[in-house]
Structures are given as structure tokens and as C-alpha cells.
Amino acid sequence: xxxxxSLAWRGLARAPARTALVFxxxxxxxxxxxxxxxxxxxxEASLGAVLSRLGxxxxxxxxxxxxxxxxxxxxxxxxxxAAIAARPDxxxxxxxxxxxxxxxxxxxxxxxxxxxxxxxxxxxxxLLRGQDLAASPSAxxxxxxxxxxxxIVVNENMARLDGVGLGDVLVLAGTPGPLLQAFAGVQRVRxxxxxxxxxxxxxxxxxxxxxxxxxxxxxxxxxxxSLILVRMSDxxxxxxxxxxxxxxxxxxxAFSLQEFLARTGAKLTYFNQFSxxxxxxxxxxxxxxxxxxxxxxxxxxxxxxxxxxxLGFSRARIVELILAEGMLLAVGAFPGALLLGMVMAHNLxxxxxxxPGVPQNLHFFSLTxxxxxxxxxxxxxxxxxxxxxxxxxxxxxxxxxxxHRETVS
Amino acid sequence: MSGHPxxxxxxxxxxxxxxxxxxxxxxxxxxxxxxTLVVERGTFxxxxxxxxxxxxxxxxxxxxxxxxxxxxxxxxGRATRGLSDGALARIRLLHVGFVFQRFFLLxxxxxxxxxxxxxxxxxxxxxERRRRTGALLERVxxxxxxxxxxxxxxxxxxxxxxxxxALANHPALLLADEPTGELxxxxxxxxxxxLRELSQEGLAVVMVTHNADLAAMADRQVRMRDxxxx
Numbered sequence: 001x002x003x004x005x006s007l008a009w010r011g012l013a014r015a016p017a018r019t020a021l022v023f024x025x026x027x028x029x030x031x032x033x034x035x036x037x038x039x040x041x042x043x044e045a046s047l048g049a050v051l052s053r054l055g056x057x058x059x060x061x062x063x064x065x066x067x068x069x070x071x072x073x074x075x076x077x078x079x080x081x082a083a084i085a086a087r088p089d090x091x092x093x094x095x096x097x098x099x100x101x102x103x104x105x106x107x108x109x110x111x112x113x114x115x116x117x118x119x120x121x122x123x124x125x126x127l128l129r130g131q132d133l134a135a136s137p138s139a140x141x142x143x144x145x146x147x148x149x150x151x152i153v154v155n156e157n158m159a160r161l162d163g164v165g166l167g168d169v170l171v172l173a174g175t176p177g178p179l180l181q182a183f184a185g186v187q188r189v190r191x192x193x194x195x196x197x198x199x200x201x202x203x204x205x206x207x208x209x210x211x212x213x214x215x216x217x218x219x220x221x222x223x224x225x226s227l228i229l230v231r232m233s234d235x236x237x238x239x240x241x242x243x244x245x246x247x248x249x250x251x252x253x254a255f256s257l258q259e260f261l262a263r264t265g266a267k268l269t270y271f272n273q274f275s276x277x278x279x280x281x282x283x284x285x286x287x288x289x290x291x292x293x294x295x296x297x298x299x300x301x302x303x304x305x306x307x308x309x310x311l312g313f314s315r316a317r318i319v320e321l322i323l324a325e326g327m328l329l330a331v332g333a334f335p336g337a338l339l340l341g342m343v344m345a346h347n348l349x350x351x352x353x354x355x356p357g358v359p360q361n362l363h364f365f366s367l368t369x370x371x372x373x374x375x376x377x378x379x380x381x382x383x384x385x386x387x388x389x390x391x392x393x394x395x396x397x398x399x400x401x402x403x404h405r406e407t408v409s
Numbered sequence: 410m411s412g413h414p415x416x417x418x419x420x421x422x423x424x425x426x427x428x429x430x431x432x433x434x435x436x437x438x439x440x441x442x443x444x445t446l447v448v449e450r451g452t453f454x455x456x457x458x459x460x461x462x463x464x465x466x467x468x469x470x471x472x473x474x475x476x477x478x479x480x481x482x483x484x485x486g487r488a489t490r491g492l493s494d495g496a497l498a499r500i501r502l503l504h505v506g507f508v509f510q511r512f513f514l515l516x517x518x519x520x521x522x523x524x525x526x527x528x529x530x531x532x533x534x535x536x537e538r539r540r541r542t543g544a545l546l547e548r549v550x551x552x553x554x555x556x557x558x559x560x561x562x563x564x565x566x567x568x569x570x571x572x573x574x575a576l577a578n579h580p581a582l583l584l585a586d587e588p589t590g591e592l593x594x595x596x597x598x599x600x601x602x603x604l605r606e607l608s609q610e611g612l613a614v615v616m617v618t619h620n621a622d623l624a625a626m627a628d629r630q631v632r633m634r635d636x637x638x639x
Contacts, residue, residue, distance in 0.1 A: 003529045010517040307513035310474045311527050311574070312502020314495055400475035404465060407510050407586070 004317065008324035011297070012332075022293050023333045026379075029286040030330075030337025034375040035345050036279035038365040040272050044265045045366040050198050051257055055123050056094075057235040058242050060084070060228035060254045066263075067227045068098040077225025080249055084230055089241065091233050094121040095225035097211055099218050103158070104171040104186075110162060112205035114172070115197070116214030124229065125153065125208055130166045130193035133210060150213045153193035155206040162205065166191055172209070174217055185217045199359040271364070283382050290326045290386025298322060298390040302397065303406030309399045319391045326387020330379040337379065342367060419486065420447045421582045421613040422471045427480035428636075429466050440466040442636035443480060448615055450581065453608035455627035456617045463636040464617040465586055471615060472505050472584045473497045485581060502531055506575030510587035512567045514559040520546060520570045521555040527577040545573040549603060565596035572603060576612075583607060585616040589623055601626040 012019045060080070062072035074080060077095040085093040097116030102109040117124050120134040133151055149169060158164045172187045189209065197206040215222060232238060238256035245254035255263065298305065305318060345365035352364045429441040440463045448454055448471070456464045469475040470482050473489050482489045485504055489497060501507075514523045521542045528538045546555050549569035559567050568588060575583055585604060589597030601616075601623045608614040608628070618624050632639050 007515075010515075014517045303511065304513055304515060307507070307509060308526070309498070310472070310501065310507045311530070312498050312500075312505075312578075313530050314498045316495075317530065398475075400466070400469040403469070403474070403509065403586075406513075407465075 004320050004324050005328070008321055008328055011301070011321075011325055012328060015297070018293070019329070019332075022289060022329055023336060025289050026286055026329060026333030027336030027340055029282045029289065030333050030375065030379050031340035031344055033279055033282040033286070033378060034337055034341030034371065035348065035365060036275035036282065037371045037375045037378075038341070038345050038367060039348075040275040040279070041265070041368070041371070042364050042366040043268055043271060043362060044261050045368050045371075046361075046363040047264055048257065048261050049366075050361050051260070053126075054198065054229070055231055056229040056257075057232040057238040058230035058245070058254055058256055059260055060230065060245055060252050061226075063251050063253050065253070073097075073220075073224040073226055074228065074249075074252055076223050077228060078223045080245075080252070081225065081228045083248070084228065084241075084245060087241070087244075089232055089234055089237055090230055092121070092123075092229075092231040094118060094124065094229045094231075095211065096121075096124060096227045096229060097214055097220070097224065098226040099214060101207075101217070102173045102175065103162075103205065103207070104173055105162065105164070105168075108162075109173065110158075110205055112158065112207055113200075114214055115206065115208045116211035117208055119210050123231065125155075125195040125197045127153065127193050127195045128156070130191070132193055133208060149188045149190050150209060151192040152189040153195045153208040154191055155197045155200055155204075156194060157200060157203055158205040158207065159194050161203060164191055166194065172207075172217060174219070185219060187213060187217045196361075198361050200361070201357065202353075202360045279378075283378055286330070286379065286382045287386045290329050290383055291389045293329065294322060294326050294387050295390040295393075297325065298394055302402050305394055306397060306399050306402035306406065309397065310403065315395050318397075319395050322391035322394055323384055323387040326385075326391075327380055327383040329386070330383025334376055334379055337375070338372065341375070420449050420483075421452075421485060422448045422615075423481075423483040424467070424471065424477075425481040425483070427467075427470055427477040427482055429463070429470060429475065430478045439636055441470070441477070444633075444636070444638055446471075446631070446638065448582070448613050450613050451608055451611050452629055453605050453614045453627045454616070454629045454631065455624040456615065456631055456633060457619065457621070457624045458633035458639075460619075462633040464633055466636075467633070468584050468586050468615060468617050472507060472582070473501050474507075502527060503578050504581045506577075506580040506583040508568070508571050508575050508583065508585040508588045510590035512559070512564075512571045512591075514567055514570055514574075516559050519556050519558055520551060520562065520566075520573075523559070523570055524573045524577055527574060531578050533578075541577065542573075545576055546570075548576070549573045563596075564592050565599060568592060568596075568600050569603065572600070572607075576607070581613060583612050583614045585614065587617055587619065589618065589620055594622075597623055598626075 059067060061067055062074050065072050081093040081095040084090055094117065099114050101112050101114045103112045115124060133153060154164055168191045170189050172189055174185055200206050232241065242254035242256050242259065246252060308318060349363050349365045424444050424446040426443045426445055427441055428443050431438040431440055444467055456467065458464050470477055473484050476490050484500060524542045524545055525538050528541065546552050549572055551566060551569055554562060554566060589600050592600065597620060604614050604616060605626055616627060624630050
């Protein structure tokens, strides 16, 4: 086999300029194929990577919703979280409340998304600078004293776009204007930390505050939660825990990470269809390119092929040789396809991420080992199929007639 | 390596009333009309005749690259008509050598690599291949040209490389189709000399040629006309 590959490679090297051009052409089509493979599962893979970083194995949401997709609440979320946390395979169950608020500072009111988290909860966001809620002096703000300055953690957008820094005192309001403010609460807060909230939109302001303070500000009854995040000692048993939760509380949906990604993936089928169509076209162009070049090359060497057959090379060996040429073209083009595909994906990703409503930590094109292997496999199969067409013709070659024709021509 | 059980006794190849008809759209072409010929070990046989008389067709039948329409070709004791394509290829690989008018050397390989090709296909070990290749190139007077590519060799040198390649697997039969057709007279005579020497060493050599002088170098000459030996 090594000799066949060597012979095939040297056959291609006979026409270096032509072979180089084919490599370039295949690199371009291979790059598009890679990009489509990256796009097919890219958003799902990117979401999976971010969710895995958070470290929660199960997510519990009000039935029929996705996290923070509406105003629905798990009415007795605290109690359900406590029941989940009591299980031996659970290390933490964190009830999270989500709400839209306004941050008032220097006469401006900026809409922001607030996460109400129990003090001491870890992993809902990642602290970048300063202190966490649990470590701050008035962190235990689970009481009802509304005049106290409550600690908050804000995201980078708020720090960068609004000039908010550690120690700044802000006012949170439930409504945009001063008139309605009489009917809704306000809360003075101090910025104690700056954090990455993972799913922020490019200019979205987010903050974390204690659940009790947020409920008080919103005038919500105690005990409700928008989402419960569950951390387990053995995440491989997440599906079993999710089944246990939904059996115990039918008004919620509980998803393991895989199930959550599958549900999300099902909502992204248009990306898959788009990538399937363009990916198929790329593979077809690669096939035609390889089939054409190998057919031309074989046509120029019929005399040599007939000679090899006359010398005793088997039909199968000649077919192997031609197939190897097709596959080598695909293999040779792969590094270029990978490089070009990554550059193209980076730029396409930037364009798509500029669309409204896309969290800044997510990516449409994810370079995963699976995407690379799948592209390599498709390119290799395309090379073999491209070589198969001329190989099939060569297998039917009449040795004597070809030798005669090549000698008298 | 399992080769064909070559029968050292008896003729190397035997054509018995062999015919070859090529089906054509208008009328079939009768390239051979019943040729009987026996080639023994150590024979240097030349086949001469005008163009289109069936010389190359007979050579192809003798070497097993084609099968007769009727009659029999017994190559190394086995009738070629009954053999599978794979079995026939194996016999050609191990027991038949071919030399062509146009040499058909692979231009991207060196002289040594061209000579080694049939040995690679036959599964000869690398060390033995190197030893045999060196000896064969020395044998045809090209010991110093092993690393040269065909484009760096003269016509006569290329044909010598082709002869060395034909001898790579120690064949019993060497078939040469117009081996001097693209060479000058002097070089042609040299090639004829090499073929005669090989036959004197016990190899059966069958050569098709237009060249009367070259044909005269053979120890047995036959002529063909209209698909028949005359």
C-alpha cells in the first residue's frame, strides 16, 4: 500500500503546476465544507462549552419555557430547590430570579437585566474583579430593611459603557420614570464586583443582587424562582435526576445538559439545513474537480497503465493506484482547507454575531475535533469517489488494444 | 511468494491454431487466422512481416495480455483461455517480460525505480530488490545511471532500462515488440545483441521487428502475412 501511495504521489508530482492548482481549488471548496460543518453544530457546541463551564448538570424551568424566556416562575422554587439539594447526589441547587430593572445614575436610567441569586451561590457568573456578594459587608441582605445600601455585582458592559466602577453607589428602580416610581420600589446599591455573566448581549447591562433584595424591589412574593440550577457530584446521572424532579413536580421541566442542548439544537434546524445544502454543494464541486483532474491525468497515461498491466500489475492494483491519486489530492488540500476555513469562519462569525439578540460569548462557527474529523472524512471520501470514476474506466482497459493504440499514435 | 508452477520441461509457450478476431462495426477483423508456433527455452525467435499482418497480436497472445478467439495458447504449461484475469496477470508478473517500442518507462521514477516496479508488485523484499536492480542495470551496461530519470537517458539507454525491468522477476519468456523501432541502427544492433545474449543464457526471446538486419540476429526467424505464418 505504501508503494501504491508513493507511486500515486509521484504521478501527481509529474504535473506540479496542475496539481498545485487543484490543491488550491480543493482548499477553497474544503474551506467552505469545513465552515458548513462548523456552522451545523457550532452554536450548539458553543452553548455547550459555556454551559459546561458553569458546571451545573441540571436546569429546572417552569414547564414549557426555556431559561429567562418569559415572566413565568416556579411558584415554590425555594422549596423545590431545597428538596433537590437534600438528595445525596446533589451538591447544590440554586434558585435564580430574573428581572428587568433600571439603573439610575447621574440622572440617566439604563435598562438592565438583574439576576437574583442566594448569597453564597457559586457559578451563576464568574467574578473578574472585586468581591462576590457573599463576601461583601452587607451581603446578608435577606432582611427587609429597604434603606440599606445593598451590594451588587455588575457585568463588563455596565463597567465599560456606563463608567461604573467598584464602590460606586447606584439606584435600582423597577420602572423607567419617576412618576411610576411611587408605585414601585427603589433600592440603593453599591458595586462590589465586576463579573462575566456568560449570556449577555453585546451591549446588555447585567447585574447580580441577592434574591431577597430583588424580590423586595419587584414586590414579588417570597419563594418563587425563574430557574433552578443544580450541581451534582456525578453529572453522568443528570438524566435520572431530571426525571426524578419532573416526576416530583409536574409544573416544571428539568433538563440535563445534553437534553438542554438537544432542545436548543432542535430550534436551530435552519442552520443545519443551510449548512447541509452549502456543504453538499462544496463536496460536489470537490468531487467534480478531483474526478476531472484524475480522469485527465489517467487519459494521458493510458500507455503506461497498459504497460503496468502487461508487466503483471493486477487490475485491483491499478484501481488502487487511481483511487490513491484522488485521495492524495484530498489529503494534500486539507491543511489549506483547514487554514482558509478557520479564517473564513472567524470573519463570518463576526458578521453573524453583529446581528441583534446574539449573546457575546456564543459563536456560530465552532472549531471542534468532530467538525475537523467530519470534514476530513468527507474530503477523503470525495477524493476516493472522484478517483473511482476514472478507476472504473481503467479497470476495463483492454491491454493489447491500448498498447497498440499508444504505439501507433 | 506463490508463483505459477512453471514447467521447466517442454516449450515455454505453444500456440495451437490460434485465431484472433476483433469484432468491428462493419466487418470483423481477422488479425490471426490459425497460427501454430512453439517457443522453447533458449530460443531467440524473430517475427517479421508487413504492418497489420498480426505480429503484435501474436506477441500479445503469446504473452497472455490477450486471449485467442479460437485455438489455444499454452503458456508455461497452462492454457491461457481458461485462466482468470488475476491468474494470467500473476503469470505475466513472474514469468513473462515485455519490452515495448516506446519503452513506457515512468518518467517520474529513476532507472532503478523503473526496474524495481515488477519486483514491488511481486512482493520481493527491499534488500533483495536493491541487489537485483543493481545487478540488472550492470547487466545492461547502465550501472552508473541508476539514479537518472528517463528524461536524462538516451533512447538506447531507455530501452536497456526497459530490458532490465522486463528481467526483474527472472522470467522464462521475454517478448519484445519492435524494440529498436525508435532507435538508430547502431543502437538497435546493440539492443539486438543484448537480446541474443539473454537467449543464450536460456531465456526464450520472441521479437517482433520490421528490421531485416535485426531479424537476422535471431537464431530462428518466421514471417507473417495476413494473419498467418508463411
